[in-house]
Amino acid sequence: MHEPGHEHHSQTIEFPRETEGLPEARESELVELADGDEFELEIIPVKKQIGAATVRMLAYNGSIPGPTLKVPQGGTITVHVTNHGDLDATVHWHGLRLENRYDGTHDTQAPIPVGESFTYQVQVPDPGAFWYHPHIREDYGQEMGLYGNILATPSEPDYWPPANRELLLTLDDILIEGGQIAAFSESETTHVAMGRFGNVMLIAGEPDLALEAKQGEVVRFYFTNTANTRVFNVTLPGAQMKLDGADAGHYEREELVDEVLLAPSERVVVDVLFPDAGEIELQHKTPEQTYRLASIAVTDEQPEQSFADDFPSLRTNRDMAELREHVEPFFKAPPDKTLSFVAEMDMGVPEGVEVVYVCPMHPEVVSAEPGSCPKCGMKLLAQAAEEITYVCPMHPEVTSDEPASCPKCGMKLLPESVVAAGAGHGHEHHHGHDEHEGHHGHEHGHDGHGDEGEANEAEHGGHGHHGHGEGDHSEHAGHEAGPRGHGEHGHHGHHHGEHAHAQDAAQGIEWEDDMVEVNRMTTPANMRWKLVDRDTGAENAQIDWTFKVGDQVKLRLVNEMDSDHPMPHPFHVHGAGRFLILGRDEVVEPNLVWKDTVLVRTGETVDILLDVTNPGRWMAHCHIAEHHESGMMFSFNVEA
Numbered sequence: 001m002h003e004p005g006h007e008h009h010s011q012t013i014e015f016p017r018e019t020e021g022l023p024e025a026r027e028s029e030l031v032e033l034a035d036g037d038e039f040e041l042e043i044i045p046v047k048k049q050i051g052a053a054t055v056r057m058l059a060y061n062g063s064i065p066g067p068t069l070k071v072p073q074g075g076t077i078t079v080h081v082t083n084h085g086d087l088d089a090t091v092h093w094h095g096l097r098l099e100n101r102y103d104g105t106h107d108t109q110a111p112i113p114v115g116e117s118f119t120y121q122v123q124v125p126d127p128g129a130f131w132y133h134p135h136i137r138e139d140y141g142q143e144m145g146l147y148g149n150i151l152a153t154p155s156e157p158d159y160w161p162p163a164n165r166e167l168l169l170t171l172d173d174i175l176i177e178g179g180q181i182a183a184f185s186e187s188e189t190t191h192v193a194m195g196r197f198g199n200v201m202l203i204a205g206e207p208d209l210a211l212e213a214k215q216g217e218v219v220r221f222y223f224t225n226t227a228n229t230r231v232f233n234v235t236l237p238g239a240q241m242k243l244d245g246a247d248a249g250h251y252e253r254e255e256l257v258d259e260v261l262l263a264p265s266e267r268v269v270v271d272v273l274f275p276d277a278g279e280i281e282l283q284h285k286t287p288e289q290t291y292r293l294a295s296i297a298v299t300d301e302q303p304e305q306s307f308a309d310d311f312p313s314l315r316t317n318r319d320m321a322e323l324r325e326h327v328e329p330f331f332k333a334p335p336d337k338t339l340s341f342v343a344e345m346d347m348g349v350p351e352g353v354e355v356v357y358v359c360p361m362h363p364e365v366v367s368a369e370p371g372s373c374p375k376c377g378m379k380l381l382a383q384a385a386e387e388i389t390y391v392c393p394m395h396p397e398v399t400s401d402e403p404a405s406c407p408k409c410g411m412k413l414l415p416e417s418v419v420a421a422g423a424g425h426g427h428e429h430h431h432g433h434d435e436h437e438g439h440h441g442h443e444h445g446h447d448g449h450g451d452e453g454e455a456n457e458a459e460h461g462g463h464g465h466h467g468h469g470e471g472d473h474s475e476h477a478g479h480e481a482g483p484r485g486h487g488e489h490g491h492h493g494h495h496h497g498e499h500a501h502a503q504d505a506a507q508g509i510e511w512e513d514d515m516v517e518v519n520r521m522t523t524p525a526n527m528r529w530k531l532v533d534r535d536t537g538a539e540n541a542q543i544d545w546t547f548k549v550g551d552q553v554k555l556r557l558v559n560e561m562d563s564d565h566p567m568p569h570p571f572h573v574h575g576a577g578r579f580l581i582l583g584r585d586e587v588v589e590p591n592l593v594w595k596d597t598v599l600v601r602t603g604e605t606v607d608i609l610l611d612v613t614n615p616g617r618w619m620a621h622c623h624i625a626e627h628h629e630s631g632m633m634f635s636f637n638v639e640a
Contacts, residue, residue, distance in 0.1 A: 013186045015086050015140060019047040019056045028063040028148075028205065035075035041066070043085040043146065050200060050207050053179040057145040058085050064205040065170045065226070066132070066148025071124045073155045079120045083112040085141075087186075091120065092135040093150070094265060095247055095596040097575040098123040100616025105135045105574070107617050107635050126248045126578070126594065127154035129168060129222035129267045139228060139625040140184045143174060143196060145205070147226040160244055161254065161315060162307045163220040163271055170205065171234070171262065171284075171293070172226045173198025189629040192529070193345070193522040193565055195229025196626055197513040201284070201293055209294035211282075213274045218307040220244070221270045225262040228625040231509050231568070231599070234293070235259035236272055238280035242311065245269035248578050248594040252320035255591070256312070259285060263570035263599035265623040273311045274298045286511040320592050327552075327580060330609050331588050335556035337545065338534040341571075341600065341622070341632075345379050345527050345564035355382045360515040363390060363414050364403035377602075379564035381518070389416040393517055414517060508601030510567045527565075529622065529632035534558070545636035547576070551612040554582070559600045569622045569632075572597040573610060576618035576638050582607040597623055615640040 025048040033039060046059045060066025071077055083089040088111035092104035101108055102120045112118045124130075130150040134141030149168045154160065175182040175198045182196075190196075203209045213219055225232050235241075235258060243257045244250055247267050260268045274280075277300040284291040357380035359365040359373035366388070371380050390413035392398040392406035404413050513519055530539045538544065547553055557571055573579060578594045584606050600606045621633030 014183045015186055016045075017056050017180045017183065019054055022047040022056060023062060024048070025057065025059055025064050025145075025205075026062045028065050028067060029061075030068045030070060032070045033075070033077050035072060036077070038078040038080065039069065040080050040082070041091070042082045043089055045085065046145075048145070048205075050174065050176060050202070053176050055176065055179075055181050057181070058141060059145050060132075060148050064145035064147075064202075066146070068149045068151055068168055070151045070153065071122075073124060073127045073152045076121060076123045079122050080117060081112060081120065082117040083114055085114060085146075087140075088113055088136055089141070090118075090135045091132050093120070093122055093130065093132050093575075094572075095126075095128075095130040095267075095575075095578075096123065096150070097125050097577065097614055100575070100614060100618065103574055103616075103618070104132075105619050107619060111136055122150075124150065124152045127152050127156075127159055127250075128245055128248050128269065129224060130248075131170075131224050131226065131265075131267070133226065137189075137629065139189050139191075139196060139629045142226060142625055143184075143198075143228055144181065147172070147224075149222070149224055151222065159250060160220065160269070161242070161271060161313070162310050163218045164214075164303050164305065164307065165217075166220040166222065167211075168222040168224070169203055169209075169294075170224050170226045171232045172202040172205075173228075173230050174200050174202055176200050188523050188525070189626050190521070190523055191519050192524060192527040192626045192630045193343075194510060194513045194515065194519040194567070194626075195624040197230055198227070201291055203282070203293045209282075211294055211296045213296055213298045214301045214303045215274060215277045215298055216306050216308045217274050217303045218311055219272050219274070221272055223260070223262055223268045223270065225264050225266050227264050229264060229510075231264070231511065232262045232284050233259055233286060234262065234268075234270075235283050235285050236280060236296075237283065238276065238278070239296075240273040240275060240311065242271040242273075242314070243268070244271055246593040247596045250317050250320065250593065252324060252592040253316050254314040256314065261599070263568070263597065263623070264625070265570055265572055265597045266599070271311065273308055275308070287507070288511070323580070324592055327582070327592075327609055330552070330554055331582055333554055335554045335607060337553065338556040338558060339571075340530075340532040340534055341557070341559045341563070341569050342530045342532055343527070343563045343565040343567075344530065345381075345522070353384045355384060356388070357381065358383050358388070360414070360518040362403075377561050377563070377566040390414060391416045508568055508604055509599075510602075524630040527630065529627045529630050531620075531622075531632055531634055540631050540634050543634035543636070545634075546639060547610075547612045547636065548639045549612055549615055551610075553610045553612060555579075555608050555610060557598070557600045557606045557608065559602060559604050561603045566602045568599055568601045568604075569624065569627065570597050570599050571606075571620070572623040573620045574618040575614055576616070576636070577611045577613045579608045579610045582609050612638055614638060 022045050025046040042061055044059060046057055046062055047054055048057050057064055081091050090104040090109060090111055131147055133147045200207050223234060241257050243255045260270055262268055277298050280296050281292050282294040284293055357367045357370055359378055359380055361378055362373055362375045365373050367380055390400045390403050392413055395406055395408050398406045400413055532539050533543045573596060578596055580592050581589045581598055583589050598606055598608060615638045617635050617637050619633060619635050621628045
């Protein structure tokens with residue numbers, strides 16, 4: 001069985017990237033299944049056109065994303081999975097509280113060898129959007145296209161507000177280099193520090209998705225973040241958005257919002273009213289960049305039935321309001337368990353020379369002594385102390401004696417030794433703040449030589465922070481403006497108030513990979529991500545927890561700043577139960593919703609209440625795929 005963190009850096013055999021003889025990826029389909037139905041799911045390699053590149057990918061039933069399985073709440077379907085992929089496989093049914101032996105991890109089943117099959121009984125007890133994906137070399141399988149949605153239709157007919165139709169969209173990114181998906185080693189996971197950021201956005205599997213809507217139509221969007229590490233902040237300027245639900249159900253109160261935030265593996269349910277005809281964009285907006293995810297052509301044709309008058313009505317859902325009363329004692333109660341999120345980084349020290357210590361994210365930060373970067377808290381890495389020359393990884397002819405930005409592409413100049421160490425990996429372009437500010441997210445010829453087309457330098461410049469800056473943190477630190485702690489901005493899950501750390505201006509989120517070459521070199525051998533039980537000191541797989549069905553367990557999640565690489569982590573608990581976010585940094589959560597994943601920002605403390613319902617052995621882990629594969633995970637037992 002696969003055990004994350006035990007690969008050896010000495011082997012460099014890569015997974016295949018050839019496309020000859022492969023079938024073309026086909027369009028994803030919606031499959032409606034009744035309780036008791038059976039379905040065949042096959043993992044196969046395909047070739048897919050992404051911009052100018054034809055790439056080899058992996059697909060469920062030949063499509064990326066795989067088929068959407070529409071199942072009634074309370075139903076059970078039988079799914080026969082056949083593996084014709086590149087390596088042993090399992091399928092994890094993310095967010096579903098099903099029988100433990102069908103959870104799809106190495107804890108619960110023997111992996112499916114290539115050429116063989118396994119049958120899952122998939123139970124769907126909760127309403128909402130769920131998804132399925134690999135749980136062996138998740139970093140590779142998800143990047144290659146192995147993901148698909150499950151839509152659980154509520155048993156209550158008015159569970160969601162009225163809408164004309166529903167649309168499920170996966171949000172992803174993919175790293176294209178030299179006309180191929182950037183190589184993966186068979187023997188080890190790379191990009192372990194930051195996770196593997198892509199340079200092309202894929203929405204519903206497409207790099208340039210075009211949608212249509214009718215004026216006055218209300219469309220329910222189910223967004224699922226299937227990316228390895230990227231956090232998406234989704235907005236639709238020109239339309240009106242209403243936040244209805246999240247991972248496993250509806251919110252306590254519906255809310256009008258301007259944008260919604262999704263960490264890897266999270267889902268959000270949003271109703272969108274298109275009031276005017278014309279062209280609008282679905283966007284991903286960060287403090288320094290706006291990406292076009294999809295175009296939406298809104299015609300002046302009217303829908304057969306209009307729900308525009310109902311749209312502004314914001315309902316309070318009685319089941320969740322009653323739940324708040326039930327869990328009230330837990331808001332102030334001490335935690336039953338406390339988990340710390342910690343990084344240990346050892347990139348080595350040059351031998352036989354005097355060294356200085358440099359921050360890979362802020363190369364202007366140089367110290368004579370080991371320490372942490374005052375700007376981001378990251379561990380300073382040792383470099384030879386002879387006069388440092390800074391160089392652009394994309395344009396090595398651009399050098400400087402001082403830290404600066406490349407005049408050709410805007411990328412941060414890095415110490416020459418860092419660039420030289422990563423040069424053998426062939427990374428073509430840095431996808432960070434400075435390089436592509438003001439570009440479309442799906443146009444990546446940043447200096448005129450990318451694979452996906454010429455960059456549009458000016459079309460989206462000047463958007464600024466859009467509610468992400470420090471002013472928002474101070475203005476709304478008391479969280480009195482509304483359920484998201486941001487009043488009119490309506491950030492999904494943003495409750496953490498003010499922090500005294502350097503990540504404030506970016507919400508405690510790493511929006512881009514700002515240390516590309518160092519990140520590429522990080523593996524489980526030199527970068528160790530840890531979940532630590534504060535009570536016992538046990539780390540990752542050594543954590544030994546046992547609960548009972550019916551328990552309600554308050555877990556405190558502490559994302560330590562005293563860490564070699566402070567950064568956010570999406571923490572996911574498998575189907576032992578679902579949980580509620582109780583509060584962030586001692587601020588009580590004002591709008592409850594059932595969750596299976598929570599984003600714990602840099603330096604943040606989050607309290608959750610796990611409602612334990614299913615016996616068996618269950619996994620909990622960071623859902624940044626490279627962190628999970630490097631060992632940031634543990635399993636716990638639930639007794640009947």
